[in-house]
Amino acid sequence: MKTAMRFTARGLAALVLGLIAVGTTWAADVAGTWHAEFDTQIGLQKYVFVFKQDGSAATGRAEADIAGHKRTVELDEVKLAEDAITFVEIFAFQGSEIRIEYTGQVAGDEIQFTREVGSFATEMFVAKRGAPGTAPSDNDEAPARPTRRGPPNFGPPPELGPDDKPAFPPAPEGFDVRRNKIARGKVETVEYDSKSVGIVRKLSVYAPPGYSKDEKYPVLYLLHGLGGNHRQWLQPGQADVIMDNLYADSKAVPMIVVMPNGRASADPPGPNPFEDRPFETYAAFEADLLNDVIPFVESHYSVRADRQYRAIAGLSMGGGQSLNFGLNNLDTFAWVGGFSSAPNTKSAKELIADPTKANEQLRLLWVSCGDQDGLMRISQSFRRDLKQMNVVHIWHVDSGGHTFPVWKNDLYLLAQLLFKNEKGPSS
Numbered sequence: 421m422k423t424a425m426r427f428t429a430r431g432l433a434a435l436v437l438g439l440i441a442v443g444t445t446w447a448a449d450v451a452g453t454w455h456a457e458f459d460t461q462i463g464l465q466k467y468v469f470v471f472k473q474d475g476s477a478a479t480g481r482a483e484a485d486i487a488g489h490k491r492t493v494e495l496d497e498v499k500l501a502e503d504a505i506t507f508v509e510i511f512a513f514q515g516s517e518i519r520i521e522y523t524g525q526v527a528g529d530e531i532q533f534t535r536e537v538g539s540f541a542t543e544m545f546v547a548k549r550g551a552p553g554t555a556p557s558d559n560d561e562a563p564a565r566p567t568r569r570g571p572p573n574f575g576p577p578p579e580l581g582p583d584d585k586p587a588f589p590p591a592p593e594g595f596d597v598r599r600n601k602i603a604r605g606k607v608e609t610v611e612y613d614s615k616s617v618g619i620v621r622k623l624s625v626y627a628p629p630g631y632s633k634d635e636k637y638p639v640l641y642l643l644h645g646l647g648g649n650h651r652q653w654l655q656p657g658q659a660d661v662i663m664d665n666l667y668a669d670s671k672a673v674p675m676i677v678v679m680p681n682g683r684a685s686a687d688p689p690g691p692n693p694f695e696d697r698p699f700e701t702y703a704a705f706e707a708d709l710l711n712d713v714i715p716f717v718e719s720h721y722s723v724r725a726d727r728q729y730r731a732i733a734g735l736s737m738g739g740g741q742s743l744n745f746g747l748n749n750l751d752t753f754a755w756v757g758g759f760s761s762a763p764n765t766k767s768a769k770e771l772i773a774d775p776t777k778a779n780e781q782l783r784l785l786w787v788s789c790g791d792q793d794g795l796m797r798i799s800q801s802f803r804r805d806l807k808q809m810n811v812v813h814i815w816h817v818d819s820g821g822h823t824f825p826v827w828k829n830d831l832y833l834l835a836q837l838l839f840k841n842e843k844g845p846s847s
C-alpha cells in the first residue's frame with residue numbers, strides 16, 4: 421500500500437514535470453548589455469540594449485545615439501521564445517506613434533537583428549553582448565518609462581553654414597494664442613468630389629474676417645505633413661488663430677487659406693504613415709490639387725483665379741509637395757514656400773529648367789527650416805542650387821527642430837509677405 425502510494429506520488433510528480441517541460445519553451449539568455457551599430461536613412465545609429473530576464477520573461481530599454489545625439493528608448497512587448505527575441509520601439513512622430521519592430525536570433529553572445537520601420541525601412545545588424553560595466557548608464561535598474569521620448573528630428577542637429585541664419589525675427593509671443601474681442605475668420609470643412617482620387621474628400625477652408633462675396637480674394641493652399649490631413653494646420657497648426665491675429669494687427673492681405681488633404685489615396689490611412697507608400701500618395705496629390713481642389717475652390721468661393729493670386733506652401737512632406745508642385749506649375753502659382761521640406765522634395769535643378777523664366781514668374785520663393793532639424797540638408801541643398809542658378813528666394817533658418825513651433829512661425833512670417841509686392845531679398 422505504502423509502496424503503491426509512493427509510486428503514485430512519484431508518478432504524479434513525473435507527470436507534472438513532464439507537462440511543465442512540454443508546456444514551456446526554453447528561452448535564450450539575453451540578460452545584460454548588447455551593443456549594435458547600423459546604418460539608416462538618417463545616418464549611423466548606435467544602440468546599447470539592456471535586457472533584464474526572468475526565465476522566458478524579459479524587459480528592456482536602449483540608449484540610442486546618432487552622431488552624439490542621445491535618447492533613451494523604452495522597449496515594449498519584449499518576447500522570448502527559444503533563440504528568438506522580438507520587441508517594439510515606439511517612435512513618437514508628430515502626435516502619432518510609429519512602431520519599429522525588432523526580430524532577433526540569439527546565438528551565444530551575438531544577436532542577429534532585423535529592424536523594420538514599417539515597410540519604410542528595414543535594417544539588419546548584429547548586436548554583441550558587452551562586457552559587464554558597459555551599461556548605457558550608471559543606473560542599471562529596471563527600465564523606467566521615459567517621460568519624454570526624443571524629438572523626432574530625423575537625425576542630429578545639422579551643421580550650419582554662415583548663410584544659414586534667420587531672415588526675419590521670430591513671431592512675437594502670443595502670435596498663436598487665440599485673442600478675445602478680435603474679429604475672427606470663418607473655418608469650415610467642405611467636401612469635394614475628387615475625380616483624381618475617385619472619392620469625396622475633405623478640405624478645411626479659412627475665410628478671413630469680413631469675407632464678402634463682393635470682393636475677390638487671393639488663396640493660399642497650405643499643405644500638411646506626413647500622417648496629417650486637412651485638419652493638421654488647424655490642430656496643432658492653429659493656422660486660423662495665427663491668421664486672425666495677423667488681421668487684428670493689419671499685418672496680412674485678406675486671403676482664403678485652403679487646407680486640403682495631401683495624401684491622395686482612396687484607402688484610409690493605416691497606423692504607420694511611413695508604411696503608406698508616402699512618396700507615391702503625396703506625389704499623386706498634384707493631380708487632385710490642380711484638377712479638383714483648385715477648380716472646386718474657385719467655383720465655390722469668391723477668389724481671384726489667377727496665378728498672381730495663388731500661393732502654395734506647406735510643412736515637411738507638404739513642403740516638398742509645395743516646392744515640387746509650385747515650381748512645376750508656375751503658370752498656376754506665383755508664390756511658393758517650403759517649410760522643413762521632407763525627402764520627397766525634388767532637386768531645385770530638376771524643378772527649375774529655366775531660371776530666368778522662373779525669376780520672372782515667381783513673386784516669392786520661400787525656403788525655411790529649423791536649425792535643429794535633421795532634415796535640414798534637404799533645404800540646404802535646395803537653397804544651394806537656387807543660389808547657384810541665381811533664382812531669387814528667401815532662405816530663413818528658424819530656431820527649432822522638426823516641429824510645429826517652427827512651422828507656425830513660418831506661417832506667421834510668410835503670410836505677411838503673400839500677395840504684396842515682395843520679391844524678397846535675394847539671398
Ligand code: FER
Pocket residue numbers: 461514574644645646647694698699735736737738762763764
Ligand atoms: C522621411 C523623413 C520625414 C520621410 C518623410 C518624412 C517619407 C516626413 C516628415 C513630415 O512630413 O513631417 O524619411 O520619408
